[in-house]
Amino acid sequence: MDRTQETPVRFVTHGDTLSASPAASRYERTLIALLFCTWGTVFLVRMSQLYLAPYIAPEFLLTHEQVGLLASALAVTWALSSFFFGALSDRFVRRVIPIPAVFALSLLLWISGLARGFEQLLLFRALMGIAEGPTWSIMTALIEESSPRSRRGRNVGLVVSAAALVGLAVAPVLSTQVAARWS
Numbered sequence: 001m002d003r004t005q006e007t008p009v010r011f012v013t014h015g016d017t018l019s020a021s022p023a024a025s026r027y028e029r030t031l032i033a034l035l036f037c038t039w040g041t042v043f044l045v046r047m048s049q050l051y052l053a054p055y056i057a058p059e060f061l062l063t064h065e066q067v068g069l070l071a072s073a074l075a076v077t078w079a080l081s082s083f084f085f086g087a088l089s090d091r092f093v094r095r096v097i098p099i100p101a102v103f104a105l106s107l108l109l110w111i112s113g114l115a116r117g118f119e120q121l122l123l124f125r126a127l128m129g130i131a132e133g134p135t136w137s138i139m140t141a142l143i144e145e146s147s148p149r150s151r152r153g154r155n156v157g158l159v160v161s162a163a164a165l166v167g168l169a170v171a172p173v174l175s176t177q178v179a180a181r182w183s
Helices: 022-051 053-060 064-089 098-112 118-132 134-146 149-182
Strands: 011-014 017-020
Touching: 022 053, 022 064, 022 098, 022 118, 022 134, 022 149, 053 064, 053 118, 064 118, 064 134, 098 118, 098 134, 134 149
Parallel strands: none
Antiparallel strands: 011 017
16 A cells, blocks of 8 residues: 555644644544553563563573573564564555564464473564564554654653553563462
């Protein structure tokens, strides 16, 4: 689809300020809420492996280096995937890519529970990085497209805060409590 054919969000000028129509404002708020939840979920998945390392390492006989390699594999493939899919999203409809990416990430997380050794865990974590990669660059572009200039920074900040609130505050408590209770 040609990007020039998409219908942009309409903003109305009131003096020196730019405000969105009621429909555009509702779309913007809904999008920011969905992206907040998406980014929080992505970061929860990303960080849980580190919080669960004390439970996973003995089961798979992992060394500290191997636990670090699992995190690094995800980070490296995430960076490469982010670059590739970010560039790809500039040519195609951005709204299409994050949905399959999050579903793929969820599926790979579930499949990683079936891993039988370090090599399989490493493969699944690398694949998770590929699935996770497109999320941030595309979400940032979606925020920019759907927000008036006066709220872009705030909206990006709201979505980014999901990483800290969900991935760094909720994830360690949630994941370790689940592991402690149900191993």
